[in-house]
Amino acid sequence: MSTLISGARVLLECLSREGVEVIFGYPGGVTLPLYDAIYDNPIKHVLVRHEENAAFSAAGYARATGRTGVCCATSGPGATNLTTGLVDAMMDSIPIVALTGQVLSKLIGTDAFQEADTFGITRPCTKHNFLVKDIKDLAQTVHEAFYIASTGRPGPVLVDITKDVLMAMSHYTPVTEIHLPGYKVVTDGHAGQIRRAAQMMWEASRPYVYAGGGILAAGATPELTELVDTLDAPAVCTLMGLGGLSSSHPNFVSMPGMHGSYAANMGMYECDLLIALGVRFDDRVTGRLAAFAPHAKVIHLDIDPAEIGKIRTADLPIVGDAKKVLSKLNKNLKEMEAEMAPLHSEDRKAWWKQIRAWKEEHPLAPSFSTDEIKPQHLMYEIDKLSGGEAIVSVDVGQHQMWAAQFIRFNQPRTWICSGGLGSMGFGLPAAIGAQMAHPDKLVFAICGDGGFQMAIPELATLANQGLPVKVVVMNNGYLGMVRQWQDLFYNNRLSSVEICSFPNIEMLAGAYGIKGRIIRSPLELVPALKEMIAEPGPYVLDVRVTQFENVYPMVPAGGAINEMVLAPPQPVAVP
Amino acid sequence: MLMTISILMENKPGALMRVTGLISQRGYNIESLTVARTLDPMLSRMTITVDVDSRQRSQVIKQMNKLVNVLQASDLTESPAVLREMVLLRVRATMENRTAILKEAEIFAGRVVDSSVDGFAIEATGDPEKLEEFIAVMEAYGEIEVTRSGMVAVSLESKKLRLAPPVSKHHDESVEAK
Ligand SMILES: Cc1ncc(C[n+]2csc(CCOP(=O)(O)OP(=O)(O)O)c2C)c(N)n1
Numbered sequence: 001m002s003t004l005i006s007g008a009r010v011l012l013e014c015l016s017r018e019g020v021e022v023i024f025g026y027p028g029g030v031t032l033p034l035y036d037a038i039y040d041n042p043i044k045h046v047l048v049r050h051e052e053n054a055a056f057s058a059a060g061y062a063r064a065t066g067r068t069g070v071c072c073a074t075s076g077p078g079a080t081n082l083t084t085g086l087v088d089a090m091m092d093s094i095p096i097v098a099l100t101g102q103v104l105s106k107l108i109g110t111d112a113f114q115e116a117d118t119f120g121i122t123r124p125c126t127k128h129n130f131l132v133k134d135i136k137d138l139a140q141t142v143h144e145a146f147y148i149a150s151t152g153r154p155g156p157v158l159v160d161i162t163k164d165v166l167m168a169m170s171h172y173t174p175v176t177e178i179h180l181p182g183y184k185v186v187t188d189g190h191a192g193q194i195r196r197a198a199q200m201m202w203e204a205s206r207p208y209v210y211a212g213g214g215i216l217a218a219g220a221t222p223e224l225t226e227l228v229d230t231l232d233a234p235a236v237c238t239l240m241g242l243g244g245l246s247s248s249h250p251n252f253v254s255m256p257g258m259h260g261s262y263a264a265n266m267g268m269y270e271c272d273l274l275i276a277l278g279v280r281f282d283d284r285v286t287g288r289l290a291a292f293a294p295h296a297k298v299i300h301l302d303i304d305p306a307e308i309g310k311i312r313t314a315d316l317p318i319v320g321d322a323k324k325v326l327s328k329l330n331k332n333l334k335e336m337e338a339e340m341a342p343l344h345s346e347d348r349k350a351w352w353k354q355i356r357a358w359k360e361e362h363p364l365a366p367s368f369s370t371d372e373i374k375p376q377h378l379m380y381e382i383d384k385l386s387g388g389e390a391i392v393s394v395d396v397g398q399h400q401m402w403a404a405q406f407i408r409f410n411q412p413r414t415w416i417c418s419g420g421l422g423s424m425g426f427g428l429p430a431a432i433g434a435q436m437a438h439p440d441k442l443v444f445a446i447c448g449d450g451g452f453q454m455a456i457p458e459l460a461t462l463a464n465q466g467l468p469v470k471v472v473v474m475n476n477g478y479l480g481m482v483r484q485w486q487d488l489f490y491n492n493r494l495s496s497v498e499i500c501s502f503p504n505i506e507m508l509a510g511a512y513g514i515k516g517r518i519i520r521s522p523l524e525l526v527p528a529l530k531e532m533i534a535e536p537g538p539y540v541l542d543v544r545v546t547q548f549e550n551v552y553p554m555v556p557a558g559g560a561i562n563e564m565v566l567a568p569p570q571p572v573a574v575p
Numbered sequence: 576m577l578m579t580i581s582i583l584m585e586n587k588p589g590a591l592m593r594v595t596g597l598i599s600q601r602g603y604n605i606e607s608l609t610v611a612r613t614l615d616p617m618l619s620r621m622t623i624t625v626d627v628d629s630r631q632r633s634q635v636i637k638q639m640n641k642l643v644n645v646l647q648a649s650d651l652t653e654s655p656a657v658l659r660e661m662v663l664l665r666v667r668a669t670m671e672n673r674t675a676i677l678k679e680a681e682i683f684a685g686r687v688v689d690s691s692v693d694g695f696a697i698e699a700t701g702d703p704e705k706l707e708e709f710i711a712v713m714e715a716y717g718e719i720e721v722t723r724s725g726m727v728a729v730s731l732e733s734k735k736l737r738l739a740p741p742v743s744k745h746h747d748e749s750v751e752a753k
């Protein structure tokens with residue numbers, strides 16, 4: 001018979017069997033038994049400076065690796081602080097397991113010190129959640145949590161554990177089976193539908209691949225690349241899907257949507273077959289639905305049956321795992337190729353000619369200035385230094401859109417971005433998670449001057465862990481994206497968007513023992529970026545950019561995707 | 576439109592909250608909800624009637640079927656099903672109208688479950704329209720107090736129950752590795 005161990009040790013045993021290397025967390029009263037067990041456990045615990053960031057870092061780790069990230073918080077305020085990170089992971093289908101402590105079972109419902117209804121509060125923030133009040137259920141529940149988080153459409157799962165369970169002594173019995181009769185995951189895809197999809201792809205004159213986060217979740221980059229090569233179809237990757245197909249692939253057009261390129265959106269508008277792979281027809285991509293791909297038949301592949309037909313009716317739905325389905329689809333395409341490929345080869349040539357023409361007409365070209373650093377110029381130089389290989393974690397705002405437009409991602413899981421929730425404060429903690437997973441990779445955290453200030457406490461984590469994250473603050477002196485909307489839609493009445501009292505970065509970073517530098521001139525840009533990269537440790541670079549620059553192209557919310565605003569309205573000459 | 580949903584789910588804490596949360600987070604109002612254990616005490620059967628945008632019906636069902644605790648959710652709005660509700664009603668009766676009330680109750684197949692000098696308590700079951708009529712008739716006789724059970728439904732089609740088979744932990748790790 002094995003020896004008796006505490007619930008906390010049972011929990012750590014489960015984590016280690018799930019392959020967990022690192023937990024991002026913050027301790028407290030009810031998690032004391034867990035932290036006592038962590039003290040001499042090989043699993044690494046990273047002490048963050050706010051629980052929200054524990055969830056963001058766990059998600060950053062998951063986004064960069066595909067493995068389930070783990071975060072941990074105490075009851076009450078610890079658990080409520082996690083919620084933004086949970087919803088963020090929910091919106092972007094990121095697998096994380098959140099562990100929270102709960103007050104003693106016998107105190108639940110008594111308004112005990114630091115009691116909160118974590119189970120109730122996080123129900124709509126998670127894919128599934130559990131409350132464990134009996135040590136007998138602990139191991140099974142933890143393994144179920146990992147199973148649910150990582151399979152099907154991934155997502156956050158929370159396990160709330162009472163302090164008495166963490167303290168209870170029991171034997172660890174390995175869990176051999178997961179049985180969740182109501183949790184049905186369809187991965188294979190219907191063979192007939194797949195065959196029909198292949199047929200439709202060859203029959204189309206203007207096929208267009210619209211690839212999203214589902215490609216990354218499934219690890220389907222090789223299969224997607226093969227499909228694009230076989231069909232020789234133009235392809236776009238959504239904000240969540242960047243890197244799913246290499247940005248350097250000749251068929252990659254760019255990102256579609258509100259700040260997508262002219263060519264990407266025009267392609268969406270004019271295609272006759274939209275091949276939607278692991279996407280959810282987000283309103284930031286589609287604009288006004290009636291004007292979205294109005295001439296196209298739609299093939300929609302997703303692992304979540306509820307996504308099919310949610311926004312746009314699919315002419316051919318396929319429910320399944322993108323990797324499995326695309327590999328079968330590729331076989332079907334190859335079998336039909338000899339016979340079907342010549343069918344529309346002329347139309348296809350014309351289609352490519354059209355796409356190239358759109359690209360040339362309105363390219364996504366960075367702008368430069370001799371006296372100011374243009375935000376686009378900053379992204380352009382980061383892109384050159386990255387060469388499509390660095391991990392880039394971004395915050396939310398204008399800098400995020402410019403980064404998406406100008407930085408290439410030649411590998412999957414190198415672009416780390418809060419897409420669905422758009423949570424400011426995400427960029428730095430997510431970069432910390434990514435760097436923990438890839439200690440030797442070049443990791444940038446590109447933040448706005450607003451969002452950076454939401455994450456400043458994590459500079460301590462950077463210093464503490466000695467993580468060489470390169471923090472670039474694109475400092476425009478404003479909550480730029482909100483300023484842009486006030487400019488365009490509220491008569492430029494700039495209300496509470498100016499960022500006054502921004503701290504001196506050299507002094508701020510210095511206070512944490514981190515190198516920091518402020519630059520203002522375009523001439524300083526490349527040398528400063530190089531100096532930052534050469535620095536073996538963390539670095540914070542405050543880049544003062546043009547203050548009043550708007551992100552273009554822009555499809556105003558609810559507008560038609562073929563009616564983009566391409567550039568700032570020019571002043572009209574007085575006659 | 577009013578939609579009738581029948582749900583077979585695990586009888587676990589929080590399962591009910593997941594189902595109702597899914598409805599309330601979309602801003603829909605639940606008209607009635609009944610839930611009780613099935614023959615298998617580990618499972619519950621729930622019937623919900625809810626006012627939803629008619630185009631959202633299949634989305635609601637799909638989202639419910641995604642809930643880990645839900646084994647099967649089906650839309651009974653347009654499929655063959657028997658829908659029943661029960662009403663318990665107390666009516667004040669005078670010496671003059673007692674017989675008339677009993678007669679009316681009989682017409683609606685109501686059963687007197689309590690009788691006193693003040694009046695009657697009557698139990699009746701039926702489809703909701705019939706019960707509305709019954710209540711209206713009783714109201715004509717005097718002051719009434721009504722408790723309705725909410726709809727219970729049984730589908731007349733035998734729909735195959737598809738359940739996820741158990742997975743061995745080994746398989747689970749290979750998924751993790753991807
Ligand atoms: C937590 C949170 N609060 C508010 C917003 C709304 N919001 C979106 S972008 C933005 C401005 C961000 O400013 P900054 O970080 O300076 O980035 P910039 O747009 O200037 O690049 C704001 C306030 C948000 N996305 N997240």
Ligand SMILES: [Mg+2]
Nearest residue numbers: 448449478480
């Ligand atoms: Mg800013």
